[in-house]
Amino acid sequence: MYQASTVSSRSPAGSTHLRGAESNETQAVRLTNREKEFLQWSEIGKSSWEIARIVDCSEANVNYHFNNIRRKFGVSSRHLAGKIAREQGLI
Template sequence: MVQLTVKERQVLEWVAIGKSAWEIARIQGCSEATVHFHTSNIRRKFGVTSLKAALVMAIRQGVILME
């Protein structure tokens, strides 16, 4: 199973409910560049090029849970 940091997991959970990088940055109290850094790491860890693909894999692997 892919190991995400706490921040990466939080970012991915916000992505899962449709938040933009700008919105996530405001919620997390960081810059959009930081959010993009986390999403880049998430894609790299899952070995995919799209955040949507990473999200699907995270849900399938139980890395994040959808209610």
């Protein structure tokens, strides 16, 4: 009986989580022009430091934008974010 109540208490939370994940996948990711620019530089192998020098901003600013990009795509690397952005025709 205890086990049944544990299962039922997990089911709604699990299904809500799945619905949330599905809605994130179906929502179109929108990138700012700056985020697109930084991803394009990253795609050709430029580091945060190099991108900062090219666009005349701080390295912290570049990393801030990459954090936002990774969050928007739900990934942990800028390279994976770049791959997804290319696949979706964003860059």
